[in-house]
Amino acid sequence: AQKITQTQPGMFVQEKEAVTLDCTYDTSDQSYGLFWYKQPSSGEMIFLIYQGSYDEQNATEGRYSLNFQKARKSANLVISASQLGDSAMYFCAMREGSQGGSEKLVFGKGTKLTVNP
């Protein structure tokens, strides 16, 4: 079963507007972490923001915020005041909280964001 679902293959937003990228996840663990990464065309994966399953407040990092709805198992990324440099692929990923075992990130298929001037 797919653990991370990103239903938007592509999104378009006007410069200076806000945009929400959707992510739903599936896990039976109580302890897990949710991550968002940005991948420009150059290829490197850039860490943006993290949300822990026990965190009571939604995570924020500058223009990035995470709309975490635990009961719905969703962790949507909100980018405010979009900039042309935000055009990239965005990946949602989950890490389950095992101790001493494999702690791989499981990624979704990504959303390609295009910011229009």
Next chain:
Amino acid sequence: EAEVAQSPRYKITEKSQAVAFWCDPISGHATLYWYRQILGQGPELLVQFQDESVVDDSQLPKDRFSAERLKGVDSTLKIQPAELGDSAMYLCASSFTSGGARETQYFGPGTRLLVL
């Protein structure tokens, strides 16, 4: 700012040839990961090291792929022989510890492999 280093950035090879990729994690990071990213997909884990020990290589095609981290610092991923389906981006990541769900993985710039 500390970064994960990878080389080469690009590699073109013919099928049945051997290729090798190198990764140097952020200094002090005990955990190192190799991921493969096929075009249009998210990365998938190939192998995870904790220091010099393999923690998870369940998705590593062991008939042709090998990975080592002999001194618990830098790492090499090898493919021999390369096949057309190995064309992908190979990403290395590192984290400070394997301390559960919170530990952030930081990625290198990747190696783009094209097998002809």
